[in-house]
Amino acid sequence: xxxxxxxxxxxxxxxxxxxxxxxxxxxxxxxxxxxxxxxxxxxxxxxxxxxxxxxxxxxxxxxxxxxxxxxxxxxxxxxxxxxxxxxxxxxxxxxxxxxxxxxxxxxxxxxxxxxxxxxxxxxxxxxxxxxxxxxxxxxxxxxxxxxxxxxxxxxxxxxxxxxxxxxxxxxxxxxxxxxxxxxxxxxxxxxxxxxxxxxxxxxxxxxxxxxxxxxxxxxxxxxxxxxxxxxxxxxxxxxxxxxxxxxxxxxxxxxxxxxxxxxxxxxxxxxxxxxxxxxxxxxxxxxxxxxxxxxxxxxxxxxxxxxxxxxxxxxxxxxxxxxxxxxxxxxxxxxxxxxxxxxxxxxxxxxxxxxxxxxxxxxxxxxxxxxxxxxxxxxxxxxxxxxxxxxxxxxxxxxxxxx
Amino acid sequence: xxxxxxxxxxxxxxxxxxxxxxxxxxxxxxxxxxxxxxxxxxxxxxxxxxxxxxxxxxxxxxxxxxxxxxxxxxxxxxxxxxxxxxxxxxxxxxxxxxxxxxxxxxxxxxxxxxxxxxxxxxxxxxxxxxxxxxxxxxxxxxxxxxxxxxxxxxxxxxxxxxxxxxxxxxxxxxxxxxxxxxxxxxxxxxxxxxxxxxxxxxxxxxxxxxxxxxxxxxxxxxxxxxxxxxxxxxxxxxxxxxxxxxxxxxxxxxxxxxxxxxxxxxxxxxxxxxxxxxxxxxxxxxxxxxxxxxxxxxxxxxxxxxxxxxxxxxxxxxxxxxxxxxxxxxxxxxxxxxxxxxxxxxxxxxxxxxxxxxxxxxxxxxxxxxxxxxxxxxx
Numbered sequence: 001x002x003x004x005x006x007x008x009x010x011x012x013x014x015x016x017x018x019x020x021x022x023x024x025x026x027x028x029x030x031x032x033x034x035x036x037x038x039x040x041x042x043x044x045x046x047x048x049x050x051x052x053x054x055x056x057x058x059x060x061x062x063x064x065x066x067x068x069x070x071x072x073x074x075x076x077x078x079x080x081x082x083x084x085x086x087x088x089x090x091x092x093x094x095x096x097x098x099x100x101x102x103x104x105x106x107x108x109x110x111x112x113x114x115x116x117x118x119x120x121x122x123x124x125x126x127x128x129x130x131x132x133x134x135x136x137x138x139x140x141x142x143x144x145x146x147x148x149x150x151x152x153x154x155x156x157x158x159x160x161x162x163x164x165x166x167x168x169x170x171x172x173x174x175x176x177x178x179x180x181x182x183x184x185x186x187x188x189x190x191x192x193x194x195x196x197x198x199x200x201x202x203x204x205x206x207x208x209x210x211x212x213x214x215x216x217x218x219x220x221x222x223x224x225x226x227x228x229x230x231x232x233x234x235x236x237x238x239x240x241x242x243x244x245x246x247x248x249x250x251x252x253x254x255x256x257x258x259x260x261x262x263x264x265x266x267x268x269x270x271x272x273x274x275x276x277x278x279x280x281x282x283x284x285x286x287x288x289x290x291x292x293x294x295x296x297x298x299x300x301x302x303x304x305x306x307x308x309x310x311x312x313x314x315x316x317x318x319x320x321x322x323x324x325x326x327x328x329x330x331x332x333x334x335x336x337x338x339x340x341x342x343x344x345x346x347x348x349x350x351x352x353x354x355x356x357x358x359x360x361x362x363x364x365x366x367x368x369x370x371x372x373x374x375x376x377x378x379x380x381x382x383x384x385x386x387x388x389x390x391x392x393x394x395x396x397x398x399x400x401x402x403x
Numbered sequence: 404x405x406x407x408x409x410x411x412x413x414x415x416x417x418x419x420x421x422x423x424x425x426x427x428x429x430x431x432x433x434x435x436x437x438x439x440x441x442x443x444x445x446x447x448x449x450x451x452x453x454x455x456x457x458x459x460x461x462x463x464x465x466x467x468x469x470x471x472x473x474x475x476x477x478x479x480x481x482x483x484x485x486x487x488x489x490x491x492x493x494x495x496x497x498x499x500x501x502x503x504x505x506x507x508x509x510x511x512x513x514x515x516x517x518x519x520x521x522x523x524x525x526x527x528x529x530x531x532x533x534x535x536x537x538x539x540x541x542x543x544x545x546x547x548x549x550x551x552x553x554x555x556x557x558x559x560x561x562x563x564x565x566x567x568x569x570x571x572x573x574x575x576x577x578x579x580x581x582x583x584x585x586x587x588x589x590x591x592x593x594x595x596x597x598x599x600x601x602x603x604x605x606x607x608x609x610x611x612x613x614x615x616x617x618x619x620x621x622x623x624x625x626x627x628x629x630x631x632x633x634x635x636x637x638x639x640x641x642x643x644x645x646x647x648x649x650x651x652x653x654x655x656x657x658x659x660x661x662x663x664x665x666x667x668x669x670x671x672x673x674x675x676x677x678x679x680x681x682x683x684x685x686x687x688x689x690x691x692x693x694x695x696x697x698x699x700x701x702x703x704x705x706x707x708x709x710x711x712x713x714x715x716x717x718x719x720x721x722x723x724x725x726x727x728x729x730x731x732x733x734x735x736x737x738x739x740x741x742x743x744x745x746x747x748x749x750x751x752x753x754x755x756x757x758x759x760x761x762x763x764x765x766x767x768x769x770x771x772x773x774x775x776x777x778x779x780x781x782x
Contacts, residue, residue: 028603036606043610050637057636129440130433131447145762146755147717149724150731154751161748342622349724356624369632376625377617384620 054370061367069366070096076361078353080269092362099358100379106272106344106354107383110279111337117280118287118336123317125292136288143285149346151278156350159270165261174254176262182273183255186266192246196239203234210234271352275344283340290336294329295321326398334391341383345376355379465491469498481742488745496746497753500737504750507572507733513564516555517575523548523555524578532768545586552579568645572728574757576647580719580729584654585662585712591655592662597692599663600670611663618660623721626653631725650722658715665707669700705776709769713762720758730754 023030058065070093077087082101085094125136143151160179163169168178176183187193210230218224255265298321306316348357356376363372435441467487473480484493497504506517527548530536536544556575559565598604598611618626630653635643673696681691701708720731728736734754738747 032603036604039610040606053639054636056640057638060640128433128436129443131444131451135447135451141763141766142759145713145759145766147720147731147758149720150751150755150758153731153735154748154755157747157751161745338619345622345624346721346724348624356622356628360628363632369628369636373625373629373633376628377621380622380625381617381620 063367065368065371067371069362069368069371074362076358076365078358080272080353092366095358095362096355096375099353099355102353103341103344103347103355103379104383106275106279106347106352107341110276110283110340110344113276113280114283114287114336114340115333117284119291121284121288122291123295125288126295140285140288143281144289146282148278148282148343149349151282152274152346152350155277156270156274159274162270165257168257168262174252174265176255176257179270180267181270182268183262183265184268185255186253186264188249188251188253190249192243192249195246196243199239199242200235203238206234207231269352271347271350274350275347275352279340279343283336283343286336286339287333290329290332291325294325297328298324323398327395330391330395330398334388334395337387337391338384341387342380345380461490462492467491467493467495470495479742481746484746492749493746494749496738496743496749500740500743500750501753503573503737504730504734504753505573507576507728508570509572509575510564510566510570513558513566516558516563516566517571517573520552520555520575521578523552524575524582527582549583549586568647571647573733574730576722576728577716577719577730580647580651580654580722581712581716584651584658584719585715588655588658588662591659592666593697595659595663596666596670599667615660615663618657619664623653623657623718624724626657627721627725629653646725647727650725650727654715654719654722657718658711661711661714662708665704665711666700668707669702669704670696672703673700702776706769706773709765709772713765713769716761716765717758730757 025031071091073088074090074092074095075087076092076095078085078095078098080102081098082105083094083098085098087095121136121139125133125140127133127136159181162177162179165178165180168176168183171177174185207227207230210227214225214227253264253266255262295317302320302324303316306320311319344354345356347354348360351357359372359376363369366372434444465487467483470479470481470483472478479495479499481493481495484495487493502511502514505521506514509517527545530544531541554560555563556571556579557566557568595611595614598607599615601608627650630649631646634649634652638644677695677699678691681695686694719729722729723732723735726732731754734750735747738744738750743750
């Protein structure tokens with residue numbers, strides 16, 4: 001339009017002429033530059049002062065610097081390791097790796113259990129059943145108002161009140177509870193099991209494709225073809241057939257109680273158990289609150305609309321309310337997961353060999369505190385970054401598509 | 404009679420609606436509304452009753468409250484507790500150790516000073532929670548109370564005996580770490596939150612973003628380790644601040660980041676018009692922030708701020724790992740006494756109750772504030 005094109009306000013003719021940077025305190029740009037120079041200068045000076053102090057101190061105390069110690073033989077005995085580890089052979093580097101894997105395992109198992117328990121308690125606290133919802137509220141209040149460290153110490157103390165191995169309690173055949181942990185049977189793994197697992201994996205892929213195709217057909221014709229035959233064949237029959245064809249081996253390594261120790265079976269240590277119970281009880285209370293407030297954030301009209309369509313309460317929750325609540329739930333849940341990863345470091349207080357506890361031993365032995373703490377911080381920063389990147393991706397995926 | 408009116412027999416008359424009010428109706432609506440609901444109620448009620456009966460049995464009926472002193476050794480004789488082990492609680496350990504748990508290694512005959520400190524702290528919290536004291540004078544009250552708390556703890560003046568800092572312990576340490584930490588972290592947090600939103604100062608913004616993201620990505624323990632093993636290396640040779648101060652600095656740096664993010668939420672939630680109106684009045688940056696923006700933004704985020712406070716109150720317990728004598732540490736040390744070694748559960752339960760009382764009352768307070776604020780918004 002010609003009128004807008006000639007509008008003097010748009011043409012720039014009436015705009016103030018561009019001014020050069022004047023060296024005057026009344027020029028905001030000049031002030032901004034001065035302030036930044038002052039602040040950055042102070043920061044650099046402070047860091048330089050601390051660094052020079054550190055250099056002097058290190059020299060005076062004859063502490064070595066650098067990461068050479070990672071290549072030396074560690075000699076730290078570690079009770080639980082996911083990869084082979086022998087203190088007399090392996091290096092500090094490997095010990096740190098064992099710690100990282102332990103931390104990751106605690107985080108992954110913890111996050112899974114916390115999501116599960118948190119969702120159940122969060123939904124149950126909105127139940128119509130007065131007793132159930134009251135108990136869930138009490139659970140949340142009771143668990144989250146006590147420090148996590150106290151949780152850990154308490155559950156560890158409880159774990160140690162179990163009788164010694166000699167009088168271990170047999171929970172059910174092959175499962176024993178004693179003050180040195182939980183003993184469970186272990187499946188003796190053979191090729192047939194690997195084959196069955198691969199078949200199961202293939203079946204899952206087939207199920208995924210089948211359900212996609214079913215959704216596409218449902219969108220096109222309104223009739224959803226049955227998916228269950230694919231599920232039955234892919235997830236149950238095919239793995240079973242593979243396992244049977246390869247000889248159907250099934251042998252359990254059942255722990256047998258000897259006089260002072262167990263032979264065979266797998267051990268879940270009291271440290272790990274106490275850490276898991278503490279982490280899950282504490283954080284699931286927060287997760288439950290997040291789920292509850294997410295569900296409450298969905299307008300009542302959505303429930304009523306679902307009811308008008310004749311859906312059952314469970315279907316409404318699954319198909320209508322939860323997908324919408326998820327958008328509110330994801331961001332705070334991300335913080336909870338980050339909190340679980342960081343709080344798994346409290347394992348050091350009860351002697352579970354996580355990253356912090358192993359690095360702590362390392363820096364006590366080598367005296368190289370700066371390098372040790374740098375390792376801890378670098379690992380946790382990467383874990384935190386990965387979790388938040390993944391959750392941001394997931395959040396973007398489920399976000400409401402707006403016009 | 405020509406016309407006969409037939410009355411329905413009593414049994415055929417419509418019964419008055421029986422179950423619309425009263426306890427029976429309430430139970431039908433809330434406990435037995437469907438088959439599933441009834442099953443859940445019955446199962447929960449069964450476990451609840453069983454648990455409560457067991458708890459009362461353990462904590463009160465079969466528990467041991469005191470144990471006699473062994474005349475031969477002059478020490479307590481915990482045999483009664485050992486006999487009740489597994490069936491009843493041994494509260495005698497609390498009775499014996501409560502002063503150690505509350506005050507740690509603080510000299511026994513000076514415990515009254517630590518007790519006054521606790522009362523001062525509680526008074527400070529109560530006064531700060533009352534809205535009629537939300538005036539500038541509150542800052543003066545805080546300074547005065549904190550000064551008198553440190554005077555009482557240290558002593559050395561007014562005829563009080565000097566108590567070195569490494570003899571402090573117990574609940575006063577927990578309260579000092581959390582209260583003093585938050586009081587110092589708060590101004591830093593405000594500055595960092597403002598810095599992160601200062602778009603015309605890119606260098607300052609970058610520094611604030613890095614500070615926030617790095618500290619938020621690492622566990623508090625790593626900062627405490629840093630304070631306990633790296634901090635001495637940072638200082639000039641010969642200067643070595645005591646352990647409590649170092650841990651306090653780590654907690655302040657940590658708390659400031661989380662508070663800053665909460666405050667940033669408040670700054671973002673404020674309508675843009677408020678910023679523009681302040682600019683239109685020609686106010687300088689600090690006047691704009693101090694008089695217009697911050698008072699409104701902080702008010703918006705009081706409930707999440709209180710939640711952050713609760714988190715930090717609990718997180719101060721982590722100083723146990725670097726060996727500072729807070730409430731949790733003194734509880735843990737109390738049960739290393741050979742007599743009481745087997746009775747740590749009772750002590751941890753008592754510690755849990757203390758922490759619970761503080762956190763629960765703060766949470767309730769935050770909820771009541773939230774209700775009050777939402778009332779004024781809705782109006």
